[in-house]
Amino acid sequence: MTELASRATDVSAEIVADILDLVGCETSSYDLDGLKDGLDLVQDIAARRLGAAEDAQRHPGGEYGDIATLTFPGTGPGRVAIIGHYDTVWPKGTLANWEAPEAEGRERLSGPGIFDMKTGLVQGIWALRVARELGPVPTVTFVFNGDEEIGSLASRPVIERVAAGVDATLVLEPSADGAVKTGRKGTGIFAATATGIESHAGLAPEDGANAIHALAEWVTAAAAVADPAKGTTISTGLFSGGTGTNVVAGKASAGIDIRVLTEAEQRRVDAEFDAIEVSDSRVRIEVEHDWNRPPMSLNAVSAPLLDVARSVSAELGHELRDVTVGGASDANFVAGLGLPVLCGLGAVGGGAHARGEFMYPDAVPGQTALVAGMLGRLANRPF
Secondary structure, three states, rough: HHHHHHHHHOOOHHHHHHHHHHOOOOOOHHHHHHHHHHHHHHHHHHHHHOOOOEEEEOOOOOOOOOOEEEEEEOOOEEEEEEEEOOOOOOOOOOOHOOOOOOOOOOEEEEEHHHHHHHHHHHHHHHHHHHHHHHOOOOOOEEEOOOOHHHHOOOOHHHHHHHHOOOEEEEOOOEEEEOOOEEOOOOOEEEEEEEEEEEEEEEOOOHHHHHHHHHHHHHHHHHHHHOOHHHHHHEEEEEEOOOOOOOHHHHHHEEEEEEEOOOOHHHHHHHHHHHOOOOOOOOEEEEEEEEEEEEOOOOOOOHHHHHHHHHHHHHHHHOOOOEEOOOOOOOHHHHHHHOOOOEOOOOOEEEEOOOOOOOHHHHHHHHHHHHHHHHHHHHHOOOO
């Protein structure tokens, strides 16, 4: 492990250079041209650092970013999937006006997507390179997807298929201040639509049934279904409707984000949402229930994988913590299949989805060495 850590330190400047190159390529989840360029660059970095993949496939994402799977043969019997998304929440053009936060005594590198999760992508590629320079490695299949930030709608089948064919899956989402993530909330992306009756707001307001008013009443009642003590949060993040200020609105829609820790809470939310009524019975409210990701917790199949990570981290001189967080990731899908998965093995930093997101470059060698060390252990299928 000492040699592995030393090697990761030796190449850390090259790792950081690759990270900054990738951050310089803007990859909004909704910009197909940018996503294409971003995936091309990720694959180019992998080819330069690891050579040609034994099997390389590019799966069409349709209206979303494409998904690439790259398999590199190992020298041991183990098989591991490494998953990371290259899309970001930041619209094209954000980079030009980006302002880096103050360093506050420890060097920071900042940019759209650097923390979530372009650093993790690059560290994963380099981790395999460092690991196979120093010992046996498993066969590794990388999955790079461009739609994670909007629900992994195109990539989920690919992720689940790859995860079902390996011994363990590592998801290189950012860490929680160095801790790995063994628990994640399940997510719901619900859509509510109100259909009312249009009329003139001044001449005949009584003839109308205001869809905006009714939907505002509905989302207020929906927010009250939240139970933070049980880990259930509900947030309406999108709201639109109407055709003019002088027209009683006939249509309105809202997008609601829901986070839960348990399937029981999923069922409760479903039932209570369906029971909500609004005061104007002329307005019809339709709710599309979409549970995008199942809850993830540290189960019996993933616990040994955490043990591997802790053992490697201890040999590298660090105590590895694990946490449960509110955000979801593609690890939720793998956990939902009852397969071994560990998340949060990527960047150390902060500010995900916030202006000024950053990572600490001095943590890059340690995080890279941690994943490299795990690959070395997983070469011989310790499960």
